[in-house]
Amino acid sequence: MREDNVVAKVIGKPIVKLIDVEIGYKNGETLVKIPDLEIFPGEIVAIAGPSGVGKTTLLRTIAGLVRSISGTVEVCGRVVPHRPKRGKLGYIPQKLGLVRHASVMHNVMLGANAGQKKEIIHRNKYIQMFSNSVLSLFPSTKAKRKSRDAIEKMRLTDKIGEPIRRLSGGQQRRVATARTLAQEPALILADEFLSELDDETMETVLRGVVTYVKNNNAALLVVEHDVSRAKTMADRLLVIDDGRINPFITEVTMIEVKV
Amino acid sequence: MITLKSKFISLSLILIMFSFSILNGMVDDWGRLSGGIENLFIFFGESLWPPDWSVLEPQNYPVCTTYPLFDFTCSTAWIGMTETIKIAFVSTIFGSIISLPISILAARNLSSLSLSYFARIVLAAARSLPSIIWAIFFVILVGFGPFSGVLAMTIYTVGYLGKLQYEAIEGMNNVPLESARSMGLSKIEIATGVVIPEMANSLISQMIFMFEYNVRHGTVIGIVGAGGIGYYINLYLKFLQYDKVISYLIIIFIVVLIIDFLSISARSYFNEEGDISKPSWWDLFIPKMKRVE
Structure with missing residues (x-):
């Protein structure tokens, strides 16, 4: 089953590649074992499963925020702990991670800035790092345009100067999505990014992200506790089960479910 | 059964008795205390009271070069107090500009372990000496006057504000x-x-809190010659004109009270949720209880 699916989608190298990865806590307690997972450009993969099973930890591991206990995690051609190139990875955490006291535009510009390549080459590593950092403080007009486009796509143009703390939960979620779209990453990691949204907002967010992924050959890995919703949007659905869904299994495994 | 309350009471009693035993070791004659109260009344009645408000009148020195709107702006009290406030303001601004990058380096969630330790040592060094000791140091280096006061207060501000800032940054989401x-x-x-x-x-x-703190401490650094109203206090203390000293102290008390109030009002605009809750005059004496969320 899986082979057919992959063959249909394969365009180039996988964006995410996990080989024999064990994910868990710092004290060495394993949550999930993943023998093999590859995500290809243009693919939308959803991970579902009961709460506390390690879905978010898997996402954080791919984002490079947590180390895996063992195995190799490769993202955008670089093996973690080496980070992917600047702006290649977009991450929408469940708590969104927006700068609450700053405006919508400021937040989206952070993403657009991350997507901009600014490279001064210098033989001294530190001078190069420092000058690039200083240069990145000055956003280009292109970044500004990208931010405006993303904000418009998320239908937030009237809120462009509003601080985040004055927005509703759904509007904040749209800002986080706009930030990722303005960044134009090769891989989007989204943690329950459709939860607590009304139908109309969900439609806007989902359409924005899916269109971006399909048009730009990016990949989307989304964690979703609602299996039926995951089925509607994903090309592939992986379910992490610790025995709560299928009582016959003995260890935490990830199974691929037909969509 | 030993309850938590009785534990607390007995621990407090032990601490109080322990403090008294230490105090007893330091005091050789308790009889001096009764003389002390008598002395206070004599000192207060003969030297301190009534305050000599001539400090609010124009003086021959410092020479008044401009023609002010009000006469008292040529007085030593006005000149000294405004100088203290100026020193506090300038050193708060410069101190916070310098301390912000250092505190970002010192925050563990933003920089590496070695860098943060280095930055913390710098901040601790600036903070370890009180501003009056820094003032003595800078009076030796650059001479008397408000400039050494500004340098002293700036260094202390860097140390103190830097610590407040990196602790706030480490506590962020x-x-x-x-x-x-x-x-x-x-x-x-x-x-x-x-x-x-x-x-x-x-x-x-x-x-804003640091500015208020610097105004309060800026009154002291003048005593060692680093500018501000403390200079005049020291001067009249030397001449034993305590009635003038008490009028300076009353002026400082009033100004500090006003700046405290302004500081509380200004800070209420910058509280966490950003919504405005203006304090009343009573908040100076009875602080508002924080709402538990």
């Missing part, structure tokens, strides 16, 4: 930092784009 890091933003971008806007309210509120 981790999720915005994580998402910025995974996007690939550089450390300078994270500091300017995420940390400073997110912490702006508390940073400004700490700055």
